[in-house]
Every structure is written in C-alpha cells, then in structure tokens.
Amino acid sequence: MSDTHAPTTRLNKRMAELGLCSRREADEWIARGWVRVDGRVAGIGVQVAPGARIDIDPAARGHQQEQVTILLHKPVGYVSGQAEDGYQPAAALVQARSHWRGDASRQRFSPGQLRGLAPAGRLDIDSTGLLVLTQDGRVARRLIGEDSTVEKEYLVRVAWGEATVGVQPLVPPAALAKLRHGLSLDGRPLKPARVDWQNPEQLRFVLTEGRKRQIRRMCELVGLKVMGLKRVRIGAVTLGQLPLGQWRYLGPDERF
Template sequence: MNEPVRLAKRLAEMLACSRREAEQYIEGGWVRVDGEVVEEPQFRVLAQKIEVDADASLLAPTAVTLLLHKPAGYEAGLDAPSSRAEGAASLLNVDNHFKMDVSDIRPLKKHFNAHTLATPLATPASGLVVFTQDWRIARKLSEDASVMEHEVIVEVTGDLVSGGLARLNRVEHGFTFNGVLLPPAKVSWQNETRLRFALKGERPGQIAYMCEAVGLSVQSMKRIRVGRVPMSSLPVGQWRYLQPHEKF
C-alpha cells in the first residue's frame, strides 16, 4: 500500500459493500480515521486505522432545524447585504453549538448546508432565528407568517403619550403601516424602559413605527419566541437543534 486512496474505496473493500454504501456511512458521520470522524468520502488514507461505529446506518441523515440566538449586527435576510454586516449563517458551526443542547443529535457537516432562513430578522435586532433543512417547517413558517405570533422585547427611551399603551394594544385606534391595517398586538411594560410585544405577522419596521407614534424611540430589540418555540436560555451567538416534540 504505497499510494493514498479515497476513504470510500478503502471502506468498501473493508466492509465488502458498494462504493455508494461506503460513502453513505462516511457522510453519516459513522467513520473514524485514527480516532477522528471524517465525513468526506474523498478523504485520502494510506495506513491509518479506520473504524466504523457499531450503530452505523445507511439511512440518510434526517433534515434538521437549527435555532440561533442571533447577535445584533449580523445580517439575517431582511436587509440589503452589507460589507459591514456578517451573515448570521456564519455562526452555524460546531464551535457555536450550545453545550446544554438536550437533543442528542450528533452534529454533522451536512447539518450546516442547504438551509432555508425561515424567520428573517433585521440586522440591528438580536434574538431567535430559525434555519431549517426541513421543507415542511420552511413551508409552515412561510404560509403561517401572517398569523404566527412573535414575542419581542424592546428597549425604549422617551415619554409615552397619554393613552399610548392602549393605542399600542389597539384598544381604540389601530395602526396602518405601509397601507396595511395591522392586527391587534399585546404590549406591556416589563420595567421602566422595556416593552414586551406579542404580535402576529410582524413586518419589518413595524415595531419602531408603532413606538415612534406614541412618543418612544427604540434602542434595541430582541425576539425571544416564534410561535410556540421560545429562545429560553440559548446564549448569544450559539445555536441548538429543534427537538422533535417542539412545534411552531
């Protein structure tokens, strides 16, 4: 054995299986070379020790959904691309995986490819962003966008006009934004400078517009829930897997 060969070829010889089956084992994260998981069938080997996990399966890896706590300043689909704003998808890597993730899903390189950004968020805002490989989840979040409730914490400054909180809740007069009458929102004070918005069909710029209409200026926004899925204790800049029991 003098020349390096593709890992898939060597594995096919070891297991007496087809080259395609060997590739599936490798891409599924079931193969180690000298103790390190290798997911590239084209990886070259010579005399290294090759091991296959006892639980190895030829089933294709399940499509995953990743929940990211996007930091402010990262672009996530609502703004024109900017050379000053790094894309939020760049944070989806093994190093930023939430250590307390209880999903028991083994991170694979395939999990970070071919995503749909299902819940865009403005660059200045922080909070929960959903990336998914599952077409069913992508379709639900798209089709239900106008009725799915988002919860957003908003830091504000300024003096609230008389009756301003009632107007934010559309007790008497609602808001028309970009020619569209907005549905009622649930707005309450969390403390002297922080408002909690729970609103359906959130539109880009809507919260800032509503706040300005009642004498307040938005300093920061953080989305903490999409539908029935909360961000909970997910740290800034980290991500976790959506669990099977979690539904938007």
C-alpha cells in the same frame, strides 16, 4: 377519482397547501419520481384537481426526516438572510464550535446540514434573540406563510424624547392603545398586538405577523424610540438559556 371539470392547481402548490412539504421540496420530489397523482408518476408543472390522490414515496419521507431546524441566538451585527453591505449572514454562526453544550438533542453537526438552510422569518441587523434557520419547508410555511398565526414575542427597550430611564409614566395610555391596535404600515392596517410594560424602560410585544422593521416603525408612529430589541419566543419555543452567538437543534418534541 379527481373531477376533471374542477379548477386545477399546480401540483407543487397543492402539496404545500396540504402541508406535505414546501414548493421547492415538491419540485425536487417530483423531479426524483417520488410523487404519484392518481397512481401515475407526476411530472414537473402538472396541474391537479382538488380531489386528486397524491401519494409520496417513502424515500421522500426519509429525506424529510433528515432535515434540521436550528435555533440561533443571533447577536447584533448579523443579517438574517444573505450577506449584505459587508455584514455576515447569521447562518455563518452555525458551526461545530458554536453548538451549545446544553443542547438536549442527540443530533450531531455535519456540514450537509448547512445545505438549503434558510431563515424562517427576519430579525433585523440591530436586533438580537431567537432566529429560526431550517431546511424543512413545512417549518418555514408554518412560521412565515401568508396564513401563519404563530406568535412572536419580543422585549423592547424604549425611550420617550430624551428620557431613557423611567419611561413608563411618561408615555400616554393612548400611545399604548395605538400600538395594540389601530396602526398601519405601508398603507395596510396591522393585526392586533399584545403590548404591555415589562418594566419602566421595556415593553413586551406579542405579534402574529412580521412586517419589515415592524416594531421599530410602530414605536416611531407613537413617539417612542427603540433602544434595544430582543426576540424571546416563537410559538411555544423560547430562547431560554441559549447563549448569545450559539445555537441548538429544534427538539423532536418541540413544535411551533
């Protein structure tokens, strides 16, 4: 039994908080009559108490299992989301002919997999590497929800002044310390980051947040210029051998 005196929450928000689906999916399921609250079919916009019993029709689970998550090796020159300023969205690369032959998944591509496919996180137009596109709101929430702690790893080629070769010995240790912790963007402090030299011209960043152009702006604040940026890992999922401009499915045994 739910407590009628407890503060209530909109049903779609509560379902997202419970990790059942995204808010958008919740609205779709509710509209289809697939959601019951305390035994009654729920309506759009209904408010629920914290202890309310939420039951999901098996049809919704089947619908969810059909949703795909795609891993794309985004090239420079594509935007992550909607087309803008004449640049194509990265999702335009998700075609049968660009499906990586090395994909271990047994899934086959169909045009229906493009419906509702959206990026779960940004990768700037001038950056390359691993981009996640998903139809599954649970995946999006895990990667870009306000409470997300999933690590994102980047290889970042940098310059110091005019120097683009042998940069490491020129950069003061204090600059690296600031990159790790102590910087703010847009008046808000950044979470601690792991930042180390990968080689004399390249830094490895590991972040748990994704502010707009974050790494480039962080580097500017300490006098570094980003010459190239590549995302190589999100959580436990790596870019691996996925060729530039090609994509594969997230495997059933893979988790972010």
